[in-house]
Amino acid sequence: VPHDKLILKLREIGICETLVTWIKEYLGDRTQTVRLNGSSSSPLQVFSGVPQGSVLGPLLFLIYINDIFTVVEQPVRVKLFADDCLIYSTVTSAHDQFIISHCLEKFSQWCNSWGMKVNYKKSTYTHMTKKTNVMPYHYCIDGNLLVQANQFKYLGVTLTQNLAWHTHIKNVCSKANQRLGFLRQKLHQATRDIKLVAYKTFIRPLLEYASVVWSPHQDNLKTKLEKVQRRAARFICTNYRRLDSVTKMLDSCELEPLEARRQKNRLKVFFRILHGQLKINKDEYLKLPGKRSGRVNHNCVVLPYFAHSDVFRHSFFPAVIELWNALPGSVVNASDVCQFEKL
Secondary structure: OEHHHHHHHHHHOOOOHHHHHHHHHHHOOOEEOOEEOOEEOOOEEOOEOOOOOOOHHHHHHHHHHHHHHHHOOOOOEEEEEOOEEEEEOOOOOHHHHHHHHHHHHHHHHHHHHOOOOOOHHHOEEOOOOOOOOOOOOOOEEOOEEOEEOOEEEEOOEEEEOOOOOHHHHHHHHHHHHHHHHHHHHHOOOOOHHHHHHHHHHHHHHHHHOOHHHHOOOOHHHHHHHHHHHHHHHHHHHOOOOOOOOHHHHHHHOOOOOHHHHHHHHHHHHHHHHHOOOOOOOHHHHOOOOOOOOOOOOOOOOOOOOOOOOHHHHOOHHHHHHHHHHOOOHHHHOOOOHHHHHHO
């Protein structure tokens, strides 16, 4: 982030000159040195970049890249999170592929104009489809051919071409088991309460991160996730005898099945969407029936989706709507999400 161009953008969005001057002074007169084996290089003045670890740093970076959306034309869309950028679009024809390619070219030009460089070696593209006859196309950035990936990780979630969650869940369970092994080494003499807190703090969040999106419907994947918690229950209770009931250990620790927690979390998110508490356009995804049927449980029924594939049928909206419509009226009519969760 070149400082002079950042100052220009601050002025363009209407930041008052007094504050712009203050930020300019904040960024200016900075130097950096390299220290190796007790020796230091000569100080070098810094003319770009935002201070790492500062409160202002992320905000200034976001301001700098905020107008990147202007170079992308519909139907191509961009999602930004810090320095991660996702460009995506529906492709049904060669023309759609050309539009994406053109947007990548304009994206590259924007980066060059504003002193930023795309790391094409870390950039990939993928076709997310169940079709076998995918239209071939090679995308480039700055004349560099992008590598086609069968899967990629975005914000900690592994996405695959066929939108299956086997790989992600395998990775999650592997990482969770590694952490559990580490805790067994470090906390083998700890009390049960400390072990329980450690599990809830360091392992269960791994098993549930973004599970609203990837919650599996296949029994083998559900079992794989539950096995991690069952191992954790033995660790918490310091009981590795094969004949002793793990179910009783889970009950004594008040650890409910992960599947039940995933369903509750999905319903909580849906409650917030339905009540306009999340920045999701509910009218784009949800439809209410014109007439109320006498067969339904409550007056907040949402029309279910008609799914042509298992992937779509078990994705968030179709699956959670089925759960929602089956709830009793006393639950769906809760005044807020806290009351909803208690019911």
